[in-house]
Amino acid sequence: MFANSQILTATNTVPAGLAVFPQASVVSDDDLPLEGGQVLHFAKGAEIFGQGERADCLYKVVSGWVRTYRILRDGRRQIEGFHLAGEYFGMEAGAAHRASAEALGSATILVVRRSHLNEIAARQGDVAATLFRLAVQGLQRSQEHVAMLSHKTACERVAGFLLDMAERADAGKRLDLPMSRQDMADYLSLTIETVSRTLSQLQADGLISIPQSRTIVLEDREALEDMCE
Amino acid sequence: MFANSQILTATNTVPAGLAVFPQASVVSDDDLPLEGGQVLHFAKGAEIFGQGERADCLYKVVSGWVRTYRILRDGRRQIEGFHLAGEYFGMEAGAAHRASAEALGSATILVVRRSHLNEIAARQGDVAATLFRLAVQGLQRSQEHVAMLSHKTACERVAGFLLDMAERADAGKRLDLPMSRQDMADYLSLTIETVSRTLSQLQADGLISIPQSRTIVLEDREALEDMCE
DNA sequence: CCGAGTCATTGTTCTGGATCAATGGCAGGC
DNA sequence: GCCTGCCATTGATCCAGAACAATGACTCGG
Structure with missing residues (x-):
């Protein structure tokens, strides 16, 4: 498969000039030089x-x-x-x-x-x-997914999900999620109703607000973090 | 207990290419040539x-x-x-x-x-x-672990666990599990009581028998498989 | 603008597993 | 042998979230 290669080097020493990947919107240390894709x-x-x-x-x-x-x-x-x-x-x-x-x-x-x-x-x-x-x-x-599913309450799952998404999307307070409630439910192993109810509850408590159903504003990130422990 | 530093320093001086690996009980296609470990x-x-x-x-x-x-x-x-x-x-x-x-x-x-x-x-x-x-x-x-935790009932989790262990241990009907009920519970995201109750129920239904608490005999493997769907 | 379809919210009831609690077996130490 | 501690089992109660149901909001095509 991936023959003739070194493995497990602790540091990545790719010279920047070799990595050609013009379309990538994010270029991190972990990027592969995927010219030809x-x-x-x-x-x-x-x-x-x-x-x-x-x-x-x-x-x-x-x-x-x-x-x-x-x-x-x-x-x-x-x-x-x-x-x-x-x-x-x-x-x-x-x-x-x-x-x-x-x-x-x-x-x-x-x-x-x-x-x-x-x-x-x-x-x-x-x-x-x-x-x-x-x-x-x-x-x-x-494995984080496993930890999330194990014993966490609906509230902890949803709060953790929002924070994870916000971090990975590099969002500030305002988070635009392109997935439906059903998608969230199928990821968090909850029902669509429980996801919806939990979001409503978080909004009622002032931790988030939901101007449109797929836009979520993280009003109190610290409280959300406390919620996931 | 073993101090980690011992392990790490000791391996530095092992000459590569000479040491074999006599104790290995399983040699599969996936095996690495780990001389020197x-x-x-x-x-x-x-x-x-x-x-x-x-x-x-x-x-x-x-x-x-x-x-x-x-x-x-x-x-x-x-x-x-x-x-x-x-x-x-x-x-x-x-x-x-x-x-x-x-x-x-x-x-x-x-x-x-x-x-x-x-x-x-x-x-x-x-x-x-x-x-x-x-x-x-x-x-x-x-990811199988995630699938197991998502929505499965206690019964399905325990039955699936027994079958998985039996397969990986290459056991026939008789399965000797070295872990405690607490270990199973922490893997399956159940409580120790629920694990115990479920095993008792499976035994009452004739799907397994439990001669000693850590020895489980799979009496009806087909029914167990049906149970996990 | 309307109508159909999709998606989201909210209310009600019900159930599976957690939690609390007590008892039973078994192994190791003396 | 008996005591002690750990582990497993069993029972009773409680609660979070599922399931069922109905309504409301938004989108898209005509």
């Missing part, structure tokens, strides 16, 4: 890949938001995560995608074939290290 | 590494069972996973361990320094690919 546009609700399809590519959000989810045996939909600009998704250990991915609004996605990534890794050793780090970061995010 | 023994309940400590090593279970867990802000303990012979744990993206690891019974663990792994990867290219795959497998296991 294909930039695609997806309309609202469009499927980027589906559960069970062959997993040949790695994906990166250039702009917009993406949700990845799985349909469980009992028919319920579990949203595994929301992915913002600069974030990667679609990593698989096996040959098939275990989840589906859809654009939340309209979204621009960079798609890189795994075989192509392999070639890049052969030229630039620390690419393998970065891939490993991305996978472990995904693991950690999933 | 140090094999350590841990007594029941001994800490292998602690939350917040520097993460310099990768760990592999040679024999025995290991639990990894985090103490959450509210003081609760979330068990992230149980690790059996042949499985890896202790992967971190950052410099510090986000979890603690303890031996469940007595356990033998192979410890490899990340820097040493780096050297191996430089000689053998597919090591990087294997590390990536291991990380993604950990991610998938965590």
Whole structure:
């Protein structure tokens, strides 16, 4: 897969001139030099890949938001995560995608074939290290998800969700969330009614305000943080 | 208890390429060529590494069972996973361990320094690919954990847990679990009482029998599988 | 402007698992 | 053997959030 590469280097020493990635709206230390990838546009609700399809590519959000989810045996939909600009998704250990991915609004996605990534890794050793780090970061995010689901109350889940989204979207007080209440519910493992009720309660308590249903203003961030402990 | 500094200094002088790995009970395609790692023994309940400590090593279970867990802000303990012979744990993206690891019974663990792994990867290219795959497998296991916690009933969680453990331990009908009811509860996000009650109920329904409290016989595996859907 | 469809909110009832509490088994120490 | 402490089981009560139901707000196409 990603042959001839060093792994687990503690520091990233990529010379800036090599990393060519003009479309990226966010360039972080964790960025891979993905020259040669294909930039695609997806309309609202469009499927980027589906559960069970062959997993040949790695994906990166250039702009917009993406949700990845799985349909469980009992028919319920579990949203595994929301992915913002600069974030990667679609990593698989096996040959098939275990989840589906859809654009939340309209979204621009960079798609890189795994075989192509392999070639890049052969030229630039620390690419393998970065891939490993991305996978472990995904693991950690999933473990945070587990911690969130374990015993937390609806209020703690929603407050933590808002803070997480605000941080990752680099939002100030005002937070525009492109997902529906159903999406939030399927991510937080609550019902749509409980999400709605909890948001109303947070507004009644003055911690947030909701000028439009998908715009949330964090009025008292400190109190929200206290709420998640 | 083992001081971490001992482990770390000792591995520095191991000549690469000569040491073998005789104790390994499982050798699969996913195995890394970990010559030069140090094999350590841990007594029941001994800490292998602690939350917040520097993460310099990768760990592999040679024999025995290991639990990894985090103490959450509210003081609760979330068990992230149980690790059996042949499985890896202790992967971190950052410099510090986000979890603690303890031996469940007595356990033998192979410890490899990340820097040493780096050297191996430089000689053998597919090591990087294997590390990536291991990380993604950990991610998938965590996502299964999320699916299990989301909306499943106590009964479904316990039945699924028993089947998962039986499969990974390669057990037939008879399953010897080295962990306490509290460990199961902290993994499944239930209380110890609910775990106990559920096991009793499964026994009353004839799906399992419990000759000793830590030995569980799967009397009707099909019904257990139906239960998790 | 209207009508249809989607999404969000709010009220009511009900249930699964948490919590509190008490008892029962089993192992190790003396 | 008995005591002590830990772990597991079982019972009773309570509560957060699910499920059901109805209404209200917003959007888009015509």
